[in-house]
Amino acid sequence: MAAESCVEYDVAIVGAGFAGALIANELGKAGKKVVILEAGDRVPPNINDYMKRFYMATAKVPESPYTPEVFDTAGNLTDPGKVNAGRPTVLSLLPKGGFGDWTDPKQSYLIQKGPRPFASTYDRVAGGTQHWLGTCLRFVPADFKMKTNYPSVPQFVDWPIGYDDLNDWYGKAEEELAVSADLDEQKYVGIHFPVNYKYPMPKIPSSLVDVAVADALKSLTEDETKFLEMERPPTQIRVRNLPAARNSQPYRNRRACAGNTNCIPICPIQAKYDPTITLNDATNTGFVEIMDRTVASDIVVGENGRISQINFIRYAGPKTSGCVKAKIYVIAANGIETPRLLLMSRNGGRTVNGVANSSDMVGRNLMDHPYYVAWGLTPTPVYPYRGPLITSGIGDLCDGPFRAKRGAFRVDIGNEGWNFVVGGDPNVTTLDFVNGLNRSKVNGGQEALFGKKLVETLNDKFTHQFRVGFLVEQTPDLENRVTLSELLNDGLGLPRPEISYDLSDYTRQGIVAAYRMKNLLFRKMGVNEFTEKVAKNEPTRFDELIDDKIVTLSYIGAGHIMGTCRMGARKDNSVVNSFQQSWDHDNLYLVGSSTFPTGATANPTLTIVALSLRTADKILREDLR
Amino acid sequence: MTDLPHSKPSSIAHGEKEHEMVGGFTRRKVLAGAAAATAAMSVGAVDGSARAQTRQDMVAFVLLSSALTGIAEVKLAPGFDLAKSEPGSDPVDVKQEYFNWVNKRRPAALKRLLQIAADSQKLSAADRAQAIIDKVQATPDTKYLARGIVLMWYLGAWYDPDNLRALAELQNPPANAFKFEVISPKAYTQGWALRVAQAHPMGFSEMQFGYWSRPPSARIDFIGN
Numbered sequence: 001m002a003a004e005s006c007v008e009y010d011v012a013i014v015g016a017g018f019a020g021a022l023i024a025n026e027l028g029k030a031g032k033k034v035v036i037l038e039a040g041d042r043v044p045p046n047i048n049d050y051m052k053r054f055y056m057a058t059a060k061v062p063e064s065p066y067t068p069e070v071f072d073t074a075g076n077l078t079d080p081g082k083v084n085a086g087r088p089t090v091l092s093l094l095p096k097g098g099f100g101d102w103t104d105p106k107q108s109y110l111i112q113k114g115p116r117p118f119a120s121t122y123d124r125v126a127g128g129t130q131h132w133l134g135t136c137l138r139f140v141p142a143d144f145k146m147k148t149n150y151p152s153v154p155q156f157v158d159w160p161i162g163y164d165d166l167n168d169w170y171g172k173a174e175e176e177l178a179v180s181a182d183l184d185e186q187k188y189v190g191i192h193f194p195v196n197y198k199y200p201m202p203k204i205p206s207s208l209v210d211v212a213v214a215d216a217l218k219s220l221t222e223d224e225t226k227f228l229e230m231e232r233p234p235t236q237i238r239v240r241n242l243p244a245a246r247n248s249q250p251y252r253n254r255r256a257c258a259g260n261t262n263c264i265p266i267c268p269i270q271a272k273y274d275p276t277i278t279l280n281d282a283t284n285t286g287f288v289e290i291m292d293r294t295v296a297s298d299i300v301v302g303e304n305g306r307i308s309q310i311n312f313i314r315y316a317g318p319k320t321s322g323c324v325k326a327k328i329y330v331i332a333a334n335g336i337e338t339p340r341l342l343l344m345s346r347n348g349g350r351t352v353n354g355v356a357n358s359s360d361m362v363g364r365n366l367m368d369h370p371y372y373v374a375w376g377l378t379p380t381p382v383y384p385y386r387g388p389l390i391t392s393g394i395g396d397l398c399d400g401p402f403r404a405k406r407g408a409f410r411v412d413i414g415n416e417g418w419n420f421v422v423g424g425d426p427n428v429t430t431l432d433f434v435n436g437l438n439r440s441k442v443n444g445g446q447e448a449l450f451g452k453k454l455v456e457t458l459n460d461k462f463t464h465q466f467r468v469g470f471l472v473e474q475t476p477d478l479e480n481r482v483t484l485s486e487l488l489n490d491g492l493g494l495p496r497p498e499i500s501y502d503l504s505d506y507t508r509q510g511i512v513a514a515y516r517m518k519n520l521l522f523r524k525m526g527v528n529e530f531t532e533k534v535a536k537n538e539p540t541r542f543d544e545l546i547d548d549k550i551v552t553l554s555y556i557g558a559g560h561i562m563g564t565c566r567m568g569a570r571k572d573n574s575v576v577n578s579f580q581q582s583w584d585h586d587n588l589y590l591v592g593s594s595t596f597p598t599g600a601t602a603n604p605t606l607t608i609v610a611l612s613l614r615t616a617d618k619i620l621r622e623d624l625r
Numbered sequence: 626m627t628d629l630p631h632s633k634p635s636s637i638a639h640g641e642k643e644h645e646m647v648g649g650f651t652r653r654k655v656l657a658g659a660a661a662a663t664a665a666m667s668v669g670a671v672d673g674s675a676r677a678q679t680r681q682d683m684v685a686f687v688l689l690s691s692a693l694t695g696i697a698e699v700k701l702a703p704g705f706d707l708a709k710s711e712p713g714s715d716p717v718d719v720k721q722e723y724f725n726w727v728n729k730r731r732p733a734a735l736k737r738l739l740q741i742a743a744d745s746q747k748l749s750a751a752d753r754a755q756a757i758i759d760k761v762q763a764t765p766d767t768k769y770l771a772r773g774i775v776l777m778w779y780l781g782a783w784y785d786p787d788n789l790r791a792l793a794e795l796q797n798p799p800a801n802a803f804k805f806e807v808i809s810p811k812a813y814t815q816g817w818a819l820r821v822a823q824a825h826p827m828g829f830s831e832m833q834f835g836y837w838s839r840p841p842s843a844r845i846d847f848i849g850n
Contacts, residue, residue: 054828055810058782099800205838248834259837262828385824387837415837419827426818427805430779434772435789448793450758450775452850455695455821459844462822 004314004322009035009289010624012310012326014296014341016043017129018605019591019612020332021275021282022176026616028285032624035289035324036279037312039085039337040124041067042292043276050130050266060424061090062131062559065266066123080109084315084491085295088121090557095537102539110336111485111498117539118501120368120557122334130274131265132559133389135603136179136243137410138170139163141190142399143600152404153506155475157597160569160578163190166610171197173609174243177273178251180204181243188240189399201248203241204257207415209382209466210392214239216524217394227516229402239392239413243606245273246388252277259387261416272388292316297494299329299345299355299588306587307355313492328587328623330615335561335594339363339482340497342565342590356565356582356590361575363483365476365563367599370503370555372409372514375421375467376527377442384417384465385426391415397517398473398601407473407510410601411517417465422532426462433457441530466527470514472555473601475504476563503542503555511553512544560604565594579618580611587623591615672766673733678724682739683712686724689742692757693771694778696817697849701778707746719815723777726808727770731786734766738774741767765790776805779821781812820847 010032013020024034044050050065057064064070070089072078077100080086092108094100101107102117112118123131141163142149146156171194174181180201183193206214220234230236246263247256257271270277282288293316300323302308309325331338339362343354354362394411402408418425422440429440436448442461449457480502484495503511522529533552534541540554568574571583580595582588591612593604687705691698698705702713702720713720727735741760745753761771769786776784788802795802807813814829823841825831844850 051828052810055813056807058805058807060827205835207837208840256834258830258834259832260828260830261824266828268828383823383837383841385819385822385827386832386841391837416827417822426816426822427780427782430818431776431784434775434779435784436793448772450693450761450771451695451754453695454775455844455848455850458818458821459823462819462824 001313002318002320004320006309006323006325007035009033009324009326011035011328011330011619012037012324013330013332014310015039015332015334015337015592016126016275016279016290017332017334017592018275018608020330021126021278022609022612023330023332023591023616023619024288025278025282025285026613027620027624028282028288030620031287032620033287034282035291035326037294037296037310037324038125038290038292039295039333040126040292043126043279043290047266047268047270051268054266059091060265062265063087063089063121063123066125066131068124077107079106080490080496081106081488082491083109084293085124086490086496087123090119090121093117093119093539093557095535095539105488105496109490109496111488111496113498113500115502116542118366118368118499118557119370119540119555120559120561122336122559122561126275126279130267130276132274132605133263133603134244134246134272135390136174136177136181136245136606137395137602138186138191139600139602139607140399142403143598143602146403146598150404153475155477155504155506157476157566157568157573159597160567160574165578166607166614167192167194169610169614170606172613173606175200176278176613177245177606177609178247179243179245179606180248182241185240186243188396199243201251204244204246204248204388204391206239206241207387207391207413209384209415210239210241210413212378212380212382212466212525213392213394213413213468213521216521219524220520224520228397228400228513229405230397230400232400236396237394238396240395241392242390244388244391245605247271257388261385261387261389263389295492295494296331296333296341297344297492299331299341301345301347301351301355301585305585307585313494315492319492328589328619330589330591332591332612334592335366335564336482336497336499338590338592338594339564340484340495343482343484344495356575356584356588358584359572359575361566361573363564364478364481365566365597366480366482366499366501366561367474367476367563367596369471369558369560369599369601370474370507370511371558372470372472372511372518372553372555373421373467374518374522374529374531375418375465376522376529376531377461377464378466379464379526379528381463382466383463384415385419385462387415389414389416402513403473405506405509406513407475407507408601409470409472409510409514409517412469412471414467414469416467417462418467421467425465429461430458433461441532466525468518468521470511470517471558471601471603472507472510472514474507474599476566476598477502477504482564508542508544508553511555512546515546515551515553558603560593560599562593562596562599562604565590566597567595568597580615581618589615589619672731675728675732676736678728680710680712681743683720683724684710685739685742685746687712687720688745688753689738689757689771690720690723690774690778692742692745692754693761693775694817695754695848695850696778696821700847700849717811717815719812722809722812723774726777726783727774731766731770734770734786737764737767738771769793777808777812779816779818781809781814781816781826782807817848823847
């Protein structure tokens with residue numbers, strides 16, 4: 001492999017997702033010379049290629065518009081051992097022994113050691129963050145003080161900062177991501193705002209599906225909601241519009257949302273913010289350079305304990321090796337790739353347990369928001385497949401005394417009917433009624449229809465489709481961890497991430513409460529449930545005793561990868577301080593949701609951005625004065 | 626592979642079609658084994674070669690498609706006018722793409738379907754659709770190609786008629802019978818399934834900000850029926 005010469009910068013950043021892009025832009029605006037090493041392909045000049053790949057995909061999964069290709073030319077899942085910068089896919093979370101076997105390293109990029117699958121995926125190219133939903137929730141104050149508030153749960157720790165430390169940074173994050181929301185509607189469970197604060201844009205209107213759920217909640221009684229143990233009146237369980245990084249009016253040269261119902265995998269008009277927008281701003285400062293198809297492979301520690309350079313492998317053409325030197329290094333490569341890089345960096349045995357890992361916490365406490373999903377048909381039309389994928393949710397159950405015993409949850413109200421829950425609607429239900437099948441379970445008579453009958457039947461089924469999801473709080477558990485495979489490498493010869501993952505009893509009890517809430521909600525709405533029975537070989541399956549009956553439950557991933565480089569107040573039990581600065585190497589920052597000590601129930605992006613802006617400010621104020 | 630993570634091929638219940646003749650085989654014989662069934666299916670796949678298309682062919686194709694899909698001719702082919710033998714004048718012209726696609730793969734069965742549609746022209750508009758629907762189901766090759774044509778218009782995707790037949794008639798169809806392919810980006814964006822649902826193909830909205838907070842227009846505004 002040919003070697004490139006080592007170039008010097010003020011700051012070297014690994015990863016061009018939310019955290020990397022925003023920090024690069026802040027530093028670039030201040031005239032600091034920055035390089036971003038991005039493992040994925042270059043950001044294309046427009047999204048046409050992504051759109052074409054999305055349109056043509058038979059499985060329109062979150063990663064379908066992006067590269068590397070999900071399938072090889074023979075139609076099999078691409079062998080991750082041959083890919084330069086691999087990525088997980090939801091298609092490799094299927095039962096053992098067949099297509100998508102979650103334990104098969106020839107199909108799954110992550111080496112899943114179990115006992116349960118880690119069900120979330122991530123992407124390359126601008127962190128793959130184009131396929132986020134756009135939800136911009138703040139954490140609530142209690143989320144930062146879990147050990148103090150709920151000492152009965154041994155896994156919980158406090159964050160070294162609180163809501164008030166982040167309040168202004170949340171505001172800056174909302175400005176940067178261009179969030180649409182109604183201020184008064186967002187004041188709940190302790191969330192408060194600075195005086196005279198305003199969101200950048202008015203809220204995104206709620207959907208008819210949201211309205212149907214809100215109407216049903218109005219008649220909740222004390223008795224019906226006793227199982228929640230919230231110790232607040234049920235009138236406080238209400239549907240709230242979600243703050244979203246989605247334009248409700250033309251903003252910064254981007255259009256207002258046109259309701260393409262496709263935020264994931266891709267917004268076709270970029271009405272939803274994504275980091276390519278900030279990357280563009282950053283490179284336009286003239287101080288930020290992006291090196292794509294460039295995989296950081298080694299963080300080198302100098303004799304004084306400071307980071308002295310980062311080595312990389314570049315595959316843009318014939319593979320080359322190279323390095324960058326900088327005053328400050330920022331690793332922004334997500335909750336799995338960041339610990340992977342730290343653990344790979346052994347410095348000839350001087351950091352045998354990896355860089356920044358004197359606490360032994362790197363890679364541990366891997367968290368997600370295990371997602372419990374259910375679906376059915378409503379008694380009157382709710383007209384799904386219209387508007388953004390999600391416009392509202394129930395957030396008021398994200399904190400309460402029940403958190404001493406079980407995980408909290410947030411409720412997502414889907415505007416996309418049964419699109420993903422039955423394996424790809426509208427195709428599945430349409431095929432059922434055209435060809436006399438019953439994969440959707442709504443064609444019990446296996447009718448095969450043409451003409452007017454087909455139109456009437458499909459209109460009836462589709463307009464009544466409803467699905468609800470629950471983002472459940474997960475405990476940080478030491479043995480849920482990212483390590484390195486000793487045997488299996490990627491296409492560059494770098495060890496692939498190995499994942500051990502399970503759900504604690506606390507987390508499973510959160511899913512049980514979500515299941516009960518689903519039953520209550522469906523009863524109130526009059527929903528005829530069609531949630532598929534969990535198959536015997538389903539890898540995420542688990543049984544719980546609920547009201548003297550064994551109920552089989554399962555989960556999917558929320559895409560929220562957290563916890564593997566936790567921040568804390570002490571060097572011996574955390575990886576970084578509140579500025580996301582390594583305790584071990586003071587010119588090294590690890591940014592992103594990997595630093596979250598606890599995961600709460602809110603989508604992590606806004607908190608990632610708030611913390612990143614705070615870190616950029618610290619670097620400018622103290623490190624690069 | 627085409628299956629999404631949560632899709633699991635359902636077992637196909639049998640009984641109601643037990644008497645039906647399938648390409649010279651009884652259903653029971655077909656069920657004797659997947660290999661035999663595959664051989665039976667291949668009979669239908671021998672289907673001649675593509676032929677030139679006339680203006681009348683396209684008029685018949687639109688009539689056929691409208692009857693099978695339940696969507697008005699002028700929605701499938703804007704500008705369509707039967708009295709003037711005008712097959713439509715829209716610049717998107719997805720009908721031509723579909724015609725070519727089927728004509729290349731199933732010319733003989735398509736010819737029979739077009740004849741059924743052409744024969745129906747003398748019927749009143751009110752009777753035509755049902756007459757076409759009844760006739761296409763007389764033989765397996767026209768029936769399953771007709772279903773494939775409906776799926777094309779609804780989903781912009783091609784489900785091979787042999788696969789459709791295997792899924793409908795075999796107790797344990799092979800997993801790859803669920804395979805399909807998206808015909809083109811244009812075809813995906815012109816899909817009717819979600820317009821039938823008074824919405825739009827996911828990722829292709831022609832509506833304006835905020836429309837989702839109001840009830841949709843009537844179904845007839847979307848599909849003309």
